Amino acid sequence: MSERIEAQPADDFLADLRLGLAAHDPGPALDRLRERDPVHWVEQLGVWFVTRHADVRRLFADPRLTPDPRAWERHRAQAASDGAVRHFENPFHDDSPGQAGRARRIVSAALTPRAVARMEARMREVVDHFAAPLRERRDVVDLLDEFASPIPGTVISRITGVPAKGADEDRFRELARKTVRSVNPILSDDKRRRTDQATRELVAYVRGLTFERLMQPREDLISDLLQVSEGGSGDVVEDVVGIVAGLVATGTEATVLAATRGLYALLRHPDQLALLRADRALLPDAVEELLRFDAGLTEMPRFALADFELHGAKIRKGQLLVLSMAAAHRDPRVYAEPLRLDLRRRPRDLVVFGFGPHYCIGASLARAELRMMLGTALDFLPPGARVLEDEVRWSAKGLANRMKSLPVAFG
Template sequence: MHPFPQPESAASFDPWSPVFVADPYPAYAALRATGRVHRFEPTDQWLVPHHADVSALLRDRRLGRTYLHRFTHEEFGRTPPPAAYEPFTTLNGQGLLDLEAPDHTRIRRLVSKAFTPRTVERLVPTVRRLAAELVDDFVEAGGGDLLTAVAEPLPVAVIAEMLGIPASDRAPLRPWSAAICGMFELNPSEETASAAVRASVEFSAYLRELIAERRRNPGTDLISALIAALDEGERLSEQEMVSTCVLLLNAGHEATVNTTVNGWWTLLRHPEQLAALRADHGLLPTAVEELLRYDTPLQMFERWVLDDIEIDGTVIPRGSEVALLFGSANRDPERFADPETLDLTRRENPHVSFGAGIHFCLGAPLARVELSASFGELLRRAPGMRLAAEPEWNPGYVIRGVKELRVEL
């Protein structure tokens, strides 16, 4: 731990408090009002709350998602992860999200050959069909939990379909993903780590079998395309392929699930905006972007400081970790007019919910297709949808969402 005092302004930033998780935005406003960078001792991080700084640091090559391409743990002043975490560490460490150049450049280029705009375009009818089927069943049931009935199964099914995972094998995908993503929360417990390690072992073993099968019998799915992807004689290793598939599933649905339920919870609390959207479904494209801005599912994105940086006169030394507060950046009045107001017609909307720079979300186009499909179907088929019970928030702060969203039709 560094011997820097924690400023009083950060005292209200409490990512383990249910009250804070339910509404972190007043604390963000306090952070923005009192400085551009704040030391937060409990996680040994520097909090960055302003849009201009978050946006610039996402593109700054002096920061990285990893430091192992330049330093050992010891050189960087960090403790290596416990040996018992190895299955999770390997799985996560070989995924695009936690790599830097040159490996990130090579793998992203290869994955991009398989995950093309044409691939996403081809999926549009499938996404719309799946959304329609799920919403039909939901309407027939008279409502229920929007999370388990529509928000969750849609993106999981889409990614599984893309990867060529048979329908009969899909049940463990969401539990595996949830267990692995638990490690992205702040100061995860030993219990969380054990669950992530178990899920990493099981998910990796399943994918290795599936990859072997696709090598023998290639198909039109993304795994077959990843096996075939070549770039100047380079191809993905088996571990890189496994890590890529896990990342595509985890990142490809966690955010979409939470944007769907958080978005509907937001709309149901803003009846005038919801009425305007119900009256004009043509607002859907700007509405989706505004819901992503107003209550982003990923509240924080962490980066390592590889070379000293300075923010507003404060030198943040190499070896530190910065926490870029996406939720705060998306409500920054220096960048957004009237940022605390939900405005589904907002035209200029440079939110950072999909990141920026080399780690900009590869699946952003697919996420937009899925969100437009599910919101569109629910607007059409359930025009009178209303809240049945006040939702409770999950304890997680980094990936933030409600436990369920019970609605009536």
């Protein structure tokens, strides 16, 4: 078992953990765990919870672990009722021989500097489109609903090649948001069903688009992916479909979360906001520090491929480990005064995008998007803008406690 906790009886500690991690600010509970029980067995969930920066970073890249949920002892294979079944398995997570890194290689080949430059231009259009109506507003604006939320889904749909504007784009964005839950291994049956349904629809939509691009290539990611995958057999289409669905599912919501939390943190730290307004060159550093301070995406799963021991915890093959990036980013061993937002900090070794062979493929895209979104927000946020704290809506509870609204008084 993991290290004993001296200060509190185990039951109290678990209750505390449950309450602490379900609170709006799970930070103090994470701090306690990191110091007292860095590889903590959460009995109620049947998972190991890892909180130290050095462990989180190392385990992201540890070959004894995989992000592939098929290695989990509680994995339930999806009913093979339709052709979409293989896309429930994210191709980026497939570590099996011959497949490991395959999806990454195909995407990297399509993300050439030219393609990324094309993306930045499209991103600019999208950010400006959603920012324009906010410039003259002086009432209460929900920055989540009106700004942070629609942008990443729209950016990824434009990059992918979904026709701009209209019902298709709206539907795609909606599906993109819903499929993100598929990365969470612990979901209620109901949520799992709804997520699977969204994945099915997304896959069907992308498949249609992929066949269209096969016939008539355009300047978009699907066309590029088809080209780098070579040829045009049925399998290539399915590969591309899986990759695009995987990109959408992993890339959209994480960016929404980071942008929302970034805006929230800035508005709650007027001195730092003023600093950034006074020196826009600080924007790249500001994004790094905001990602450290509160990125919204708080943890990632890993599944054990072998038995091993860590800080006295006996991890068994098939078990689920939760790597807490939120706890790692508050680890005082790495970040001095971690609770202080300091846009000049230049935090090193962030784990917000993971580490090692599965490091986020979209990291530079996400960073560019966040810089653009936050920079544009500085233009439309009036000097006296303030968050209406009492009216912020949060998801009910849970580790990844999400904001459901970010009401800001512009007047």
